Amino acid sequence: MRLRLAMWAVLVAVVGVPVMAHHSPAAFDRTKQVTLVGTVKEFRWQNPHTWIEVLVPDQSKKEVLWGVELTSPTYLVRAGWKSNLIKPGDKVTVVVNPVRSGEPSGIFVSLTLADGRTFLERPARLGTPDSK
């Protein structure tokens, strides 16, 4: 079954690169991924965190608002992002590591647009050979 056909699915994954937030990252379960297929409600391009709110239909067709936390635009630009990459109403697929409490919130893993392009974050390793 293709993931995109699922309303959402929980996958087990190993994540090797920590994404540092302004807050402790301990709230997130790095061993799990949730794939959100939904519609952008809001996209805020700002420091210290960019964030996306996505309306995702659950299994009963009720829309649930998910909050997705990303790193700062400094790193996103290095991964090809722009402030107008997505806008309210866009259909997107967002993969997150969810918060452990089960609430509809997670930290960003990947974004796939309706045209099939996928965007990731850039690891925060400035000044090292892989930071370019």
Next chain:
Amino acid sequence: MHALAIGAIVAIPLLLPNLGCNSGPALEAPTIEPPAGSGATSDASTEPLSALAPANIAKARPAAPFTVTGNWFIDVSENPNAWRFGPPYPKLKPAAQAEADASQKAAAEGKVYKDDIGQCWPAGLPLIMTRYWPMAMIQIPTSIYMVSGFMNSLRIVYLDGRSHTDPDIVVRTYNGESIGRWEGDTLVVDTRHFRGDHHWMDQGGMSIPAGEQLRIIERIRLVSDGKQLEIEYTMTDPENWDGEWKSTKRFNRVDDVDIQEVSCLPDLNEHLQSTTSKTQVLQ
């Protein structure tokens, strides 16, 4: 007459009521006549020079062995947890150990213990140095101005020979008061006068409080042909641990990134649900 006019200029701001960051009723500047023979005119000339006063900057001093001017980022190329100042950790005092134990228990339960930084409290020294944002440093003969890309936290290291401020009048801060001096090719910075509330030496499962007795000595060297700063930290806080807590960090020079304006806006955490979720242990 001339002295009276200057006195009025000096006295007016001193006599104005304190203004907080909250809005209040509009205030009209009162008209104040200086008392006869108040002597207010002479105070300004007896104050020590600011680190940015041209006369201070121009004073004769030995040339600095190196400049830290640049953007610096903690080197995590070999260890993504290099931003932490432990392990190893010192032997903690009972109350500090209780905090560390509680944070480890919370982490084991998938919870976040007293994440004050996530609630917009300043990271403070030493953690502000190793946030995953660059630190801009500007060095002039009298001082080093550091501005973190994380919340634009300001840290000033004075190099003009001044002493630490009298503890009875100092305004305690999360980055403390830093006084530096050159020892050969090493810049030695002594930082004291910290705030001891909502201030942590580590986070994420090893919450160790920083108290008002915290003192941090940094020995800073420019290494790797100027591409890295090495800072050896020696940290003492007899309220929270025994002896010296040591840690050495390296920071990479970053020439293709500038810091940006960053604020912990009131609506930030409203949209970062993890900071308000049931995973948080705030008290």
